[in-house]
Amino acid sequence: MLNLKTITAGALGLSMLASATLAETTLKLQSVTPGSADEMVMLKSFADDVRDLTGGELNIEILPTGAVVGVQETLDAVDAGLVDAGFAWTHYWSGKHPAAMLFGSPVAGAGVGMDNFAFMSWFMNAGGKELYDQLWDEMGMNVKGFMVQPAGPEALGWFKEPIETMADFRKYRFRTPPGIPGQTYKDIGVASVAMGGGDILPALEKGTIDAAEWCCPKPDSVFGFQKVLKHYYLQGLHQVVVNGDVYFNGDVFNGLTPSQQKAIEVAANASLMKTYAYRIWENGKALDKLINEDGVILHDTPADYFTEYMAAAAKALETNASENEFFAEVWQSQKDFARTAIPFWAGAQTSNANLGRAYAAELAAEK
Template sequence: MLNIKTLTATALGLAMLTSAAMAQTVIRVQSVIPAKADEVFMLEDFAKDVSDLTDGSLQIEVLPAGAIVGVAETLDAVDAGLIEGGFAWTHYWSGKHPAAMLFGSPVAGAGVGIDNIAFVSWFQYGGGKELYDQLWKEMGVNVKGFMLQPVGPEALGWFKEPITSMDDFRKYRFRTPPGIPGQTYKDIGIASVAMGGGDILPALEKGTIDAAEWCCPKPDSVFGFQKVLKHYYLQGLHQVVVNADLYINGDVYEGLSDREKKALEVAANASLSKSMSYRIFENGKALKDLTENQGVILHDTPEDYFKEYMDAARASLEKNAEENAFFAEVWQSQKDFAEIAVPFWAGAQTSNANLGRAFADSIAK
């Protein structure tokens, strides 16, 4: 027979469980990419950190691309509250404001040599986060953004035959990202064709395009570029930095407790580091498999590419800065940061790059 103490304890426990269940908030986050993508894997890791930090009171449910709205409608759906959250690259929304590119994919390292690690430094300590928060107001959307996954640099891409100069490069119809990075290729005479990720391999197989870029060894191998192209170039400038971000409806965010807001912030900061760590190892494994088992030949990008692309990228950045005050403000912040940080970081990275290249050459023999 149960005594009164046992009944009381049981009732209290049930009440606490009920209260906890009632207090739980679920944020549905629709991604713009398939559920098996590495970015979604890392988003799920972020979601687990948030749950752990809040003892389960805040849950993030990741939905695949197109689950509720189309990919292109993701940010608008978050703004309107049709979904509580979205996950994408912020340069996807450059049509709403050109400065979105400076956060999601600052072309050619913002024209000032900012790589993905230096970008995180600018974001966290150089004034970038405050400007990022202002971006949503400039767009006129009711959104709270969290930068989660800085990746880079992206590979130049895949070709049918080796290219030794820009003259060789200009012979190809080349898939590029939309917006300023793709336009910059057009500005230097490349037959740039913007298309979605799912359309690239069929276009290569049909001959609609005959060269392409997407990201890095792991995502590229998942897409299957190696099935139709064998010449691969790692060094590119079009997306030296690429950031995948989380967007939460502003009203939903304001309805969270202080602890839940802090958990999002802490988990996001952790994700900035964890995603870079994860991608270095995963891309390393993928590149090893591509070159050792799938007949892919790795090349260095032609030297004349870098000056041509950088000059065109800077001209595009300057044009956008002349036309939009907030774009100019963000770019000036990046230039001010680069003036201080890049001479140090580039010098240090030269030592690291030379050391790494020496080791890579030694194991290739």
């Protein structure tokens, strides 16, 4: 087992020292995703922005999963300085602190109706960022984090046969995310099985699981789920909000100049909007191909799913808040934000959703 805490202080920012004589700094950032993933495309765009904003002084080399350490060691590797930076979804570290879920994947929109746009409003304007910075101290991690890639809402997932009620759903062994979102499925009687993205298709082919969720039409189709399952449901609650983050070793980040630190912050904020734009277009193209070329049938999620999952998610949030003071503080902040912001945002989005669904219905009628 790799003991990352034995890394010497001299290893911190090794790539920085090696390039200092050239007045350039190159940081190595390892992702938890493979080189072919869409997340890598967006990470490289983030790195390009950092390079351009610093006039070439600061470069970020993007490495795929496993290049230095395994997925589960990524945050520890950043903390210890074995790599300068990492990319993952913060709910991956819920085992280190339950509040990580409230930043990476707050189950059922934190139970207060947040989507990814509303979440970003809370994060950037209503105290979320300050709590996010505190999270790393709560974990005892020497890390400076930046949110860079929102992904929600994620699809409910893929099934062999149509599901009309939760009774149908409970017949399947279902791949889910780890942590509270997956546990919530267990709480409503679904046989939830957590596994990595690369393991899902082989598990479906072997019959280890019967149904699965991963993300959204583009990433799902890249994994090839449509080869095995043909019934697809877009509306799910387990990851209405999902955020991918970049983590820098704290000493490495503090060793950068103020202008370089600001360049990272600006590039991270730009990545949020770039990611929204990228994902809507890419997922739209992928869904069109799934339906019109790959024989996938798109369904609406059964109504009783929403009531059952919401109730179980609310109970899970209450339980964690009662057991952890910082979790309770973060969740209270989200609830305070939601009381003011969500009535406006939900009402405005209803118009957009109804307009979009009407147009989608027109397209379906033409076929």
